Amino acid sequence: MRWWALMLLAVPGSAYAHAGHEHAEAPGWTFDPLLVLPLLFALGLYLLGARRLWQRSDLSHPAQRRTTRLFVSGLAVLALALLSPLHEGGERSFTLHMIEHELIMLVATALLAGSGAGGALAWGLRKSWRSLPAGAPARLWRAVTEPVTATVLQAAALVAWHLPVLFDLALRQPAVHILQHASFFTTSLVFWWAMLHARGDRSRYGVSALCLFVTSLVGGALGALMAVSNSPWYAPYAAMPLTGIGLQPAADQQLAGLIMWIPGGLVHAGAALVFLHRWLKAAETSHAPVPQQ
Known part of the structure; x- marks a missing residue:
């Protein structure tokens, strides 16, 4: 996905002048506290929890290093999508807006879900909070992370937010725009978690x-x-007249x-093929003859 980031960071000011925004500045980085503080909080909570876990286990354990790499990478991609010029540029170009959404829903949340960082995040909390009974939140999490439900x-969030009435409102109202991104992030995180951590027998591969x-x-x-x-x-x-990347609105769309x-x-279809292969392999293994003693 590197070319997406390069496309964003290389958007020149001349493109905005050509687009009829002669006096508009090129998009810059966004440092809205509503975006920056949650990202920093999540990173701090994870690092604190990971440190506490590592103190109780082997620091060189490969699974712990893998979890850290995936979580930090996912958070970095999320920060790129929300804080880099891509975010501000999305107000002037639907193409840039789409790239921002794809980075969130296809890359960042997949990495975060794949990291399985829930344990480290929980250990980042105060001990009294970790000991609270899960109860209803745990049951809700299990319900929404069933593959079909997720x-x-x-799909509902994706279709609903691309209806003109809601998308136009998100472009005009910053609070609604934040709600849109929160909805995309939450539903895609739940989706990828359901795909990557499905419960049950080998049929879970086929369902995924x-x-x-x-x-x-x-x-x-x-x-x-x-x-x-x-x-x-x-x-x-x-x-x-022309969007921020120098295209007419129809062409930009x-x-x-x-x-x-x-x-x-391609990302979803490729992942589907991976799970299909795992399902077929598991089925083949289960039907293999048992060696006679």
Whole structure:
């Protein structure tokens, strides 16, 4: 995904002048406390919890190093999406906005879910808080991380927030924009956790493969509709003579749709094939003849 970051960081000021924003400045980094503080809190909580866990085990354990790399990488990608010029640039270009969303939903949350960092985060809390009974929150977490439920939740958030009435509101109201990103982050984190940590027997691989394939169809269909549309869907972008990357609004939307359709679809479809392979391999192993003694 490196080319996405390079595309963002290399957006030149001349592109904005060409887009009819002769007096507009190139997008800069965002340091909104509502974005920065939660990221710093999550990093501090994880590092404190990981340190406490490492003091009770072998510091060189490869699984602990892997968890740390995945969690820190996921948090770094999330910070790139929310704090870098990509975030501000998304207000002037739907393509940049789409790249921001894809980084959150395809990369950051997959890395964070794959890290399985829940234990370290829990150990970062005060001892009295760690000892509180899980109760209803644990039951809710188990319910929403069932693969089918998680798939439905993410698909619903994806479709709902791309309806013009909600997307236009998010572009005009910062609070709604934060809610949109929080919804994408939460549902995709739950989705990837459900895929990567599914409970049950070997059939979980088959269920995960099916859910990933369905997700690729939902995102792909939405992206394809954008890519073939000759008119922009969202009023703030449609009102621009040219968007922030020098494209007409319709062309900018078509490029955004292609990004959602092809790279996004390939990630989910590729993951589906991985789980399908695991399912077939597990089925083959279970049906293998038992050696005679």
